[in-house]
Amino acid sequence: xxxxxxxxxxxxxxxxxxxxxxxxxxxxxxxxxxxxxxxxxxxxxxxxxxxxxxxxxxxxxxxxxxxxxxxxxxx
Numbered sequence: 001x002x003x004x005x006x007x008x009x010x011x012x013x014x015x016x017x018x019x020x021x022x023x024x025x026x027x028x029x030x031x032x033x034x035x036x037x038x039x040x041x042x043x044x045x046x047x048x049x050x051x052x053x054x055x056x057x058x059x060x061x062x063x064x065x066x067x068x069x070x071x072x073x074x075x
Contacts, residue, residue: 002056003053003055003056003074004053004056004073005044005046005048005072005073006028006044006062006071006073007048007070007071008028008043009070009071010035010041010043011036013039013042014039015039016066016067017042018061018066019042019064019070020042021064022064025055025056027044027054028043028044029042029043031043041069042070048073057072
């Protein structure tokens with residue numbers, strides 16, 4: 001099965017939540033901390049270096065992001 005991970009640019013994210021809804025594995029959540037613009041940005045919940053990631057790198061989150069704040073990587 002495919003494996004991947006994402007990086008979210010916290011300062012670019014406005015916290016719309018579209019990526020959270022789009023993620024089929026539910027590996028994105030809203031941060032409790034604020035970014036430089038005063039929004040609660042989305043954050044990825046898995047470790048990039050983990051061998052047990054559930055993220056498949058499907059890129060649905062990045063496609064939905066109106067701020068182009070998500071970068072997708074596939075192994």
